[in-house]
Amino acid sequence: MRLSLTDKCNLRCTYCMPAEGLEWLSKEAVMSAAEITRIVRIGVDHLGVRELRLTGGEPLVRADLLDIVSALREAHPDLPISMTTNGVGLDKKAVALKEAGLTRINVSLDSLHEETFTKLTRRPFLDKVLAGIDAAWAAGLGPVKINAVLMRGINDAESPDLLAWAVERGYELRFIEQMPLDADHGWTRRNMITAAEIRELLSRDFVLSPDPRERDGAPAERFEVRRRDNAGAETTGPVVGTVGIIASVTEPFCADCRRTRITAEGKIMSCLFSREEFDLLGLLREGADDEELAQRWQDAMWIKPKAHGMDHTGLGAPDFVQPDRSMSAIGG
Numbered sequence: 001m002r003l004s005l006t007d008k009c010n011l012r013c014t015y016c017m018p019a020e021g022l023e024w025l026s027k028e029a030v031m032s033a034a035e036i037t038r039i040v041r042i043g044v045d046h047l048g049v050r051e052l053r054l055t056g057g058e059p060l061v062r063a064d065l066l067d068i069v070s071a072l073r074e075a076h077p078d079l080p081i082s083m084t085t086n087g088v089g090l091d092k093k094a095v096a097l098k099e100a101g102l103t104r105i106n107v108s109l110d111s112l113h114e115e116t117f118t119k120l121t122r123r124p125f126l127d128k129v130l131a132g133i134d135a136a137w138a139a140g141l142g143p144v145k146i147n148a149v150l151m152r153g154i155n156d157a158e159s160p161d162l163l164a165w166a167v168e169r170g171y172e173l174r175f176i177e178q179m180p181l182d183a184d185h186g187w188t189r190r191n192m193i194t195a196a197e198i199r200e201l202l203s204r205d206f207v208l209s210p211d212p213r214e215r216d217g218a219p220a221e222r223f224e225v226r227r228r229d230n231a232g233a234e235t236t237g238p239v240v241g242t243v244g245i246i247a248s249v250t251e252p253f254c255a256d257c258r259r260t261r262i263t264a265e266g267k268i269m270s271c272l273f274s275r276e277e278f279d280l281l282g283l284l285r286e287g288a289d290d291e292e293l294a295q296r297w298q299d300a301m302w303i304k305p306k307a308h309g310m311d312h313t314g315l316g317a318p319d320f321v322q323p324d325r326s327m328s329a330i331g332g
């Protein structure tokens with residue numbers, strides 16, 4: 001289950017948000033800590049949710065984040081609870097998050113170069129993100145996963161260096177194909193970097209071989225990473241790490257997807273690309289009991305589309321329409 005804590009964010013990544021931000025939800029429209037706790041409990045107790053990921057917008061900007069994590073941990077002592085964050089301010093909160101009961105963390109980082117980072121996120125916060133990643137690792141929020149989106153002509157050439165950096169530190173890097181979920185509607189198929197290109201780019205410095213572990217519904221296809229020798233030849237040297245590639249556009253995994261998403265204002269989305277949403281929070285606020293909420297949630301998931309419809313037949317195929325919501329407003 002992916003649960004968005006807020007639609008707000010302190011970065012403006014070009015592939016997600018417009019430069020001027022979006023019209024934020026009002027405080028009343030967003031789920032309270034108590035509502036979040038109840039919704040998660042229904043998911044776990046009635047619907048078999050086995051793993052929770054907190055996301056946004058940027059979850060760290062939510063003032064009551066620690067209270068939310070503590071309450072969830074108290075209610076579900078064994079539930080894996082992870083969080084996806086841009087890492088800004090994580091250095092100050094990592095220890096407290098661990099103590100509150102967060103299991104592990106994903107941090108988004110697209111470039112190690114200040115100028116490129118600032119161009120992509122429209123904010124000069126690379127140092128803060130790097131400090132946040134270090135702090136999360138030190139606090140025991142590992143295994144730390146790093147999410148990167150590649151943009152043509154901006155950070156694609158840097159991809160082998162990002163992998164070298166992650167491997168040296170023991171982080172698992174995952175490249176996510178850019179999806180048409182940017183508020184600016186600037187995505188084009190021609191411009192996106194495909195999974196095949198990512199594998200090719202990485203092969204400059206590394207040899208990738210399929211990770212023998214079972215994929216088990218995970219969005220990322222994982223590869224074992226070996227370094228090329230100095231002459232650039234294939235190597236049989238040791239595995240130095242793993243890398244994941246999330247090919248949502250060119251190699252979709254819809255048939256194996258088991259995710260359910262709740263937006264910050266409590267709407268159920270059965271898919272990132274859903275154009276139908278069900279207002280679970282509205283029903284909860286009307287006084288529905290747990291059984292009814294669980295039933296309506298289940299009903300909302302049954303209409304999960306068979307596939308998102310933008311695979312090889314191409315975006316612009318008559319059955320694919322870009323959702324109105326940007327990634328930040330869904331909860332990626």
Ligand code: SAM
Binds near residue numbers: 015086107
């Ligand atoms: N703000 C947090 C962050 O950036 O990690 C959490 C929310 S963000 C929407 C979750 C993930 O979605 C990030 O890793 C981000 O890179 C990714 N993302 C955002 N827009 C995307 C897009 N258009 N295509 C692919 N991934 C995207």
Ligand code: SF4
Binds near residue numbers: 010056057086327328
């Ligand atoms: Fe904010 Fe995350 Fe979207 Fe970047 S990807 S603008 S950090 S919500």
